[in-house]
Amino acid sequence: MSIFTGKRIVLGISGGIAAYKAADLARQLGKAGADVHCVLTEGGAHFVTPITFQALTGNPAWTDAWDSRQSRNMAHIELTRGADLLLVAPATADVMAKLAHGMADDLLTTLALARECPLAVCPAMNRQMWENPATQRNLAQLRADGIAVFGPASGEQACGEVGMGRMLEPLEIVAEVAAFFTPKRLAGRKVLLTAGPTFEPLDPVRGITNISSGKMGFALARACADAGAEVTLVAGPVSQPTPRGVNRxxxxxxxxxxxAVLANVMHADVFIGVAAVADYRPADAAEHKLKKTGSGGMTIELVQNPDILAEVAALPNPPFCIGFAAESQNLDEYAAAKRAKKRVPLLVGNLVQDGMGGDDNRVVLFDDAGRHELPQAPKDEVAQAIVAHFARMLA
Known part of the structure; x- marks a missing residue:
């Protein structure tokens, strides 16, 4: 189940050019499972109309504190009752100043004062406005008041300048909100994990590898970081973006x-071996590109690679070790044997046809209590379930 399922988010849109991103943000939050209700300032409605947000969320959009559609004409109170988060994106310099000083001169800022839910802001403004001492004082006050601040980022701005102040992209904000909602089950823990394939060179342009995309390992890194852990990710050759807050x-x-694992494992409380490490490598990699010679074949001598998971589990004071087993058949038999041989407390098994290289996965968890099958789901959701399981084991 998505971390957003059942969550009610009030999305505030203020008057900056980044308001156009808020339309996609509303869509992405809804797609993730949230119930989204939009409130626009007068300036925000100049950039994107309320009807756009109503169409994207399926809920009425609000602009006026005197709107009679709300019972007793108290939209400034009723809209955040039962909400899980008031998210202001974009949050202009003007809105940040009003929030920092408790001003309430429109529906959005009045909501912020009357809310019973957490408040988060996504700053969006010109780089000079962002760097202005007044804005930085307001930012410090918002943080001191316990208001979450997502971003901003550095990049090209609508004015043509480049610098800090650009609002995060919608999917980046969704990731920030997901982390905000995630219980901090791993707070204070250090997690080391591997992800992706390895590439064993035959010559400068060819090698032995596999179809692992790294998506499961990166999803686990993200889930561990969202759960409050300090995460180090050792990644094979993949094109996945680095999750927020993760050392790669x-x-x-x-x-x-x-x-890389042995250089970092002494600091880890948990080691997760997700990577699809090649079992063998060529005994000798050619210095130059191999050429065809005649019509005959070629024999390549292979030597065995080290077993990283087994080596970590055999350390004198090993971290809590979690292994992965990707099999093409007889999953229960092979996974149970692998767990016993490597002496790890938890092993995650899956059939390669159920997840390797794809966006979804179906896994089975094997531990001392037995076998725990998780339903097929997007890898982010599977990762959250795995983290919840081993966090309970650690506790």
């Missing part, structure tokens, strides 16, 4: 991955 170490080969 890029490697190519199994030996490089092993060295």
């Amino acid at each position: 170490i890029d490697v190519q080969t199994a030996l490089q991955m092993r060295n």
Whole structure:
């Protein structure tokens, strides 16, 4: 189940050019499972009309504190009752100043004063406005008042300048909100994990690898960070973006991955071996590109790669170890045998046809209590379920 399922979010849109992004943000929050209700300032409605947000969310959009559609004409009170978050995106310099000083001269700022739910803002403004001492004082006050601040980012701005003040992209904000809602089950823990394939070179342009996309490992890194852990991710050659708050170490080969893991494992409370590490590598990689010689075949001598998970689990004081087993058949038999051989408290098994390289996965968790099958779901949701499971084991 998505972390957004059952969540009611009031989305405030103020008068900045980034208001056009708020339309996609409303759509993405709804797509993730949230019930979204939009409130626009007068300036915000100049950029995007209320009917756009009504069409995207299926809920009425609000602009006027005197709107008689709300019972007793108290929209400024009723709209946030039962809400899980008031999210202002974009939050202009003007709106940030009003929120910092308790001003309430329109529906959005009055809602912020009368709310019973948390408040988060996504700043969006010109770089000079962002850097202005007054804005920075207001920012410090908002944080001191316990208001969450997502962003801003640095980049090209509508004015043509480049610098800090650009609002985060909609999917980045969705990730920030997901982290905000996630219980901090791993607060104070340090997690080290591997993800993706390894690439074992035959020559400068060819090598032995596999179809792992790294999506499951990156989803777990993101879920661990959202749950409050300090996360280090050792990644094979993949094109996945680095999750927010995660320290990433890029490697190519199994030996490089092993060295990176051993250099960081002494600080870890949890080690998760998600990577699809090549079992074998060529004994000798050619210095130059191999050429065809005649019509005959080619014999390549392979040597075994180290077993990173087994090596970590065998350390004198090992972290809590979680292994992964991707099989094409006999999942229960092979996964149980792998868990026993490597002596890890938890092993996550799946059939390659159910998830390897794709966006969804179906996994089975094997631990001392037995077998726990999770339903097929997007990998982000599977990762959240895995984190919840091993967090209970740690507790």
